[in-house]
Amino acid sequence: MIDNSATEPIFDDSSEENEDSQSGTATAAPDRSGQSATLEVRNLHRFFGRLKAVNKVSFKAYPGQVMGFIGPNGAGKTTTMRILATLESPTAGDAFICGDSVVDYPDRVRKRLGFMPDAFGKYPNMNVVEYLDFFARAYGFRGQRRKDAVEHVLVFTELRKLAEKPINTLSKGMSQRLGLGRTLIHDPEVLILDEPAAGLDPRARVELRELIHLLATELKKTVLISSHILTELGEICDSAVIIEAGEILATGTIQDILALRRQSKGRQSHASIEMSLIETGPELEKWLVQQPFVSDVSISQHTASFEFEGTQQDQHNLLKTMVNEGFPIIEFRGKIESLEDAFMDLTRGLTQ
Amino acid sequence: MSTVESSLRWLEKAGDRLNAILVKETRQSLKSRQFVATFLLLVFSSWVISVFGVAMMGDAINYGASGQRLFVFYFVVLMIAVTVIVPYGAFRSMLGEKDQNTFDSLRITSLSPWQIVWGKLMSAVVQDFIYYSAIAPFIAFTSLLEGFELPSVAFLLLCGLLLSVAFSIMALMVSTFAHQRHWQGILSIMLLIGLLSMLGTTTSSLLALFSDSSMLQDWRFWLGFGIVVFLGILYCWLFLQITSAQLTFESGNRSSGIRLISTLQFLIMNALILGLAFWYSGFDDEIFFIICSLTYIQLIAVGLVSVTEENFLSRRIRKSLPSRRISRFLLAPFLPGGSRGMAYLMLNLGICYGLQIVTILVMMNTSTRSYGSIDEVIPFLTGLVFYIIIYLGFASAFGRIGNGMIENLKPNHVRVITLLVFAIGCIIPMMAKALEFLSWRRYSLFEIINPFATLYEISDRNQWSDPVLVILGIAASVALLFNLKAMVLSLYEIRGFQTQQQTETVEVEPFQIPEAPPASSLEEG
Numbered sequence: 001m002i003d004n005s006a007t008e009p010i011f012d013d014s015s016e017e018n019e020d021s022q023s024g025t026a027t028a029a030p031d032r033s034g035q036s037a038t039l040e041v042r043n044l045h046r047f048f049g050r051l052k053a054v055n056k057v058s059f060k061a062y063p064g065q066v067m068g069f070i071g072p073n074g075a076g077k078t079t080t081m082r083i084l085a086t087l088e089s090p091t092a093g094d095a096f097i098c099g100d101s102v103v104d105y106p107d108r109v110r111k112r113l114g115f116m117p118d119a120f121g122k123y124p125n126m127n128v129v130e131y132l133d134f135f136a137r138a139y140g141f142r143g144q145r146r147k148d149a150v151e152h153v154l155v156f157t158e159l160r161k162l163a164e165k166p167i168n169t170l171s172k173g174m175s176q177r178l179g180l181g182r183t184l185i186h187d188p189e190v191l192i193l194d195e196p197a198a199g200l201d202p203r204a205r206v207e208l209r210e211l212i213h214l215l216a217t218e219l220k221k222t223v224l225i226s227s228h229i230l231t232e233l234g235e236i237c238d239s240a241v242i243i244e245a246g247e248i249l250a251t252g253t254i255q256d257i258l259a260l261r262r263q264s265k266g267r268q269s270h271a272s273i274e275m276s277l278i279e280t281g282p283e284l285e286k287w288l289v290q291q292p293f294v295s296d297v298s299i300s301q302h303t304a305s306f307e308f309e310g311t312q313q314d315q316h317n318l319l320k321t322m323v324n325e326g327f328p329i330i331e332f333r334g335k336i337e338s339l340e341d342a343f344m345d346l347t348r349g350l351t352q
Numbered sequence: 353m354s355t356v357e358s359s360l361r362w363l364e365k366a367g368d369r370l371n372a373i374l375v376k377e378t379r380q381s382l383k384s385r386q387f388v389a390t391f392l393l394l395v396f397s398s399w400v401i402s403v404f405g406v407a408m409m410g411d412a413i414n415y416g417a418s419g420q421r422l423f424v425f426y427f428v429v430l431m432i433a434v435t436v437i438v439p440y441g442a443f444r445s446m447l448g449e450k451d452q453n454t455f456d457s458l459r460i461t462s463l464s465p466w467q468i469v470w471g472k473l474m475s476a477v478v479q480d481f482i483y484y485s486a487i488a489p490f491i492a493f494t495s496l497l498e499g500f501e502l503p504s505v506a507f508l509l510l511c512g513l514l515l516s517v518a519f520s521i522m523a524l525m526v527s528t529f530a531h532q533r534h535w536q537g538i539l540s541i542m543l544l545i546g547l548l549s550m551l552g553t554t555t556s557s558l559l560a561l562f563s564d565s566s567m568l569q570d571w572r573f574w575l576g577f578g579i580v581v582f583l584g585i586l587y588c589w590l591f592l593q594i595t596s597a598q599l600t601f602e603s604g605n606r607s608s609g610i611r612l613i614s615t616l617q618f619l620i621m622n623a624l625i626l627g628l629a630f631w632y633s634g635f636d637d638e639i640f641f642i643i644c645s646l647t648y649i650q651l652i653a654v655g656l657v658s659v660t661e662e663n664f665l666s667r668r669i670r671k672s673l674p675s676r677r678i679s680r681f682l683l684a685p686f687l688p689g690g691s692r693g694m695a696y697l698m699l700n701l702g703i704c705y706g707l708q709i710v711t712i713l714v715m716m717n718t719s720t721r722s723y724g725s726i727d728e729v730i731p732f733l734t735g736l737v738f739y740i741i742i743y744l745g746f747a748s749a750f751g752r753i754g755n756g757m758i759e760n761l762k763p764n765h766v767r768v769i770t771l772l773v774f775a776i777g778c779i780i781p782m783m784a785k786a787l788e789f790l791s792w793r794r795y796s797l798f799e800i801i802n803p804f805a806t807l808y809e810i811s812d813r814n815q816w817s818d819p820v821l822v823i824l825g826i827a828a829s830v831a832l833l834f835n836l837k838a839m840v841l842s843l844y845e846i847r848g849f850q851t852q853q854q855t856e857t858v859e860v861e862p863f864q865i866p867e868a869p870p871a872s873s874l875e876e877g
Binding site: 049082085086087088089103104106107110111113115117119120121122123124125126130134135137138139140142143146182 | 364365368369372373375376379380381383384448449452453454455456457458459460461462463601602603666667668671759760
């Protein structure tokens with residue numbers, strides 16, 4: 001599913017050859033499973049005067065893929081998303097939705113793309129069903145087709161019971177559902193969601209996550225989603241793009257990115273170990289740093305962590321030795337690497 | 353299938369085809385507190401007027417023009433609703449799209465800017481009809497009284513509706529210029545003051561007409577009314593085009609519609625005065641001057657915006673160009689870009705000046721009236737045309753050259769600088785006169801920088817009239833020469849776009865974005 005070439009340098013000749021520049025469309029090279037990219041950002045630039053908001057950004061996404069778009073504030077996420085949504089034009093480069101250029105054919109793109117901006121506006125004096133009906137009309141749906149589209153969205157987002165409720169009385173969670181429903185009303189193939197989970201309570205976040213998961217797995221939508229809640233993105237996304245100061249730092253599957261993180265730390269094969277102890281002391285730290293394969297030791301009141309570069313047998317031997325030495329160990333485990341760790345390691349806190 | 357069922361089905365189908373914005377706006381506005389309050393106030397105040405009117409008139413209600421008197425009160429109340437509240441509601445509705453962050457969601461639907469504008473306007477018209485229907489029973493009541501004249505009443509109600517539509521169009525246009533919150537506040541207040549003052553002016557004018565209904569019998573009144581309505585429609589069309597352009601994406605074509613409509617307006621308006629001069633011997637030269645003033649004011653405004661635009665044509669615009677070279681060449685002056693704007697300006701100056709000179713000649717030959725001053729108009733018009741070329745020509749050259757030299761020089765900066773130069777040119781000679789460096793009684797050549805004083809001198813055919821015209825002619829030629837090469841190139845480059853875009857995948861305009869890497873390096877990676 002994931003295009004590994006996305007992690008490669010962007011300016012591959014093959015994609016240029018595939019472009020039908022006369023018609024302004026691009027046929028992305030199919031991936032290994034024979035699917036074509038439904039979302040392709042190619043060498044995208046967006047400058048505001050001297051500010052390079054987006055600089056040489058390229059990545060691809062395929063049907064059924066949920067791609068996280070991660071970066072600190074001001075990294076260029078929203079600008080890229082707005083270009084994809086045809087709301088802004090790139091300074092250079094292009095982006096393609098289902099093969100149609102966002103620059104050349106914005107009208108075609110809008111029919112195949114659903115965009116949920118971070119600030120989702122609500123109309124006053126309007127209920128849920130009227131709101132959805134309006135957007136169905138705005139996308140040119142008529143008669144039974146419009147009614148079906150509204151009904152389908154009401155059912156999918158579980159807003160049926162709230163159909164007659166004024167939208168400005170909806171909770172934040174329900175509003176986000178409605179926003180997602182509005183994005184889905186014309187059944188787009190690609191969804192771009194800018195911070196959809198911002199401000200949601202834990203339950204609403206989980207529910208939204210499930211909806212997005214359904215969209216990708218069952219309806220085979222391509223979802224590009226930005227969020228600051230990285231733990232959540234790690235669970236929902238199968239791939240990610242990490243961007244900072246307008247430039248891509250890493251793209252690929254979550255596993256690829258974690259591997260990249262390890263590489264960036266200069267470790268090919270290692271484990272991060274965490275231990276819980278009844279009590280710790282300076283002697284533990286002193287002892288650990290003297291052991292083979294151990295580095296980066298960190299000790300707090302009841303926990304200790306370190307990097308270990310040996311084999312699993314070496315890990316077992318270390319634990320055995322520690323117990324024999326009389327250290328009061330309660331727990332000994334490999335630390336789970338998260339997207340958050342990768343983000344913190346790969347980004348440098350640059351702002352523009 | 354019964355007639356009722358088929359009618360319902362037909363109505364449903366018709367409703368399906370309605371503009372989405374119209375449906376949304378109507379749904380929203382009918383539920384809004386503003387609408388409910390206005391409707392109730394309208395009905396309540398009309399009821400109060402009826403009760404007090406009848407009570408005050410007593411038995412006199414059966415004599416005199418009591419129907420006419422009561423109608424005046426109802427009409428004033430109705431005008432407040434349709435010429436102030438409805439247009440202001442349209443203004444707030446458009447602003448609301450930005451305030452409520454709904455505008456982006458709207459722009460990425462299949463709705464075009466024109467559909468958005470039309471939907472908002474039609475929703476205002478629907479509200480007008482509702483307010484009209486609210487007051488209809490009271491007007492029906494006045495028809496039972498003495499002095500009620502249906503043609504006059506119908507004429508007044510029609511004028512009220514037309515004014516409401518025109519004001520709503522202007523309000524929608526104004527709303528698109530309010531980008532920042534502080535501008536929204538300022539424009540809201542300015543619009544409200546403008547609407548209230550126009551309410552006063554238009555209502556009093558219409559009621560003055562109403563009191564003298566004999567004018568409605570005069571065909572010349574209807575000719576004048578027809579011309580005013582026609583001009584109003586032309587300007588409303590232009591305002592709608594400007595509103596639509598303001599809602600169009602930055603990379604879209606915001607310019608061509610306005611340029612085309614303006615040219616069409618210049619042609620129609622000047623052809624109209626030429627036709628009137630030719631066919632109607634009683635043609636008043638005041639109409640000629642009014643039309644001339646309107647066309648040149650509009651030409652200066654549209655020209656200033658056009659000549660100072662950036663020459664860059666986005667890929668979206670290039671993609672939309674016609675494939676035939678001749679069509680592209682003919683369309684070139686109407687495409688965005690300052691140098692093409694200069695070509696556009698020259699084209700329109702030619703149209704206006706040419707048609708107006710012909711009109712003057714016709715007026716001199718056909719009219720039975722003596723136009724003692726009409727031969728002075730030709731030098732005046734010539735001087736005016738020279739001034740337009742000088743100011744806008746140098747503005748265009750400054751914008752083009754300055755763009756490469758001054759960082760972040762935007763078209764709006766060039767426009768403001770041009771207006772400032774114009775204002776300074778007018779003020780300095782006046783200050784010199786105030787400080788007695790120059791005589792108030794005589795024109796000095798130094799005053800050539802003041803177009804008003806100079807044009808006055810030219811039209812008076814005084815001592816400096818001819819030398820000043822020669823100097824202005826030379827200056828206009830220089831301004832034109834500064835732009836000639838760029839004008840020709842900008843028209844010629846349109847020819848090549850169709851073939852150029854076939855190989856183009858990445859677009860960079862280094863002159864616009866100083867640090868943007870050139871296209872070739874991006875291609876090579």
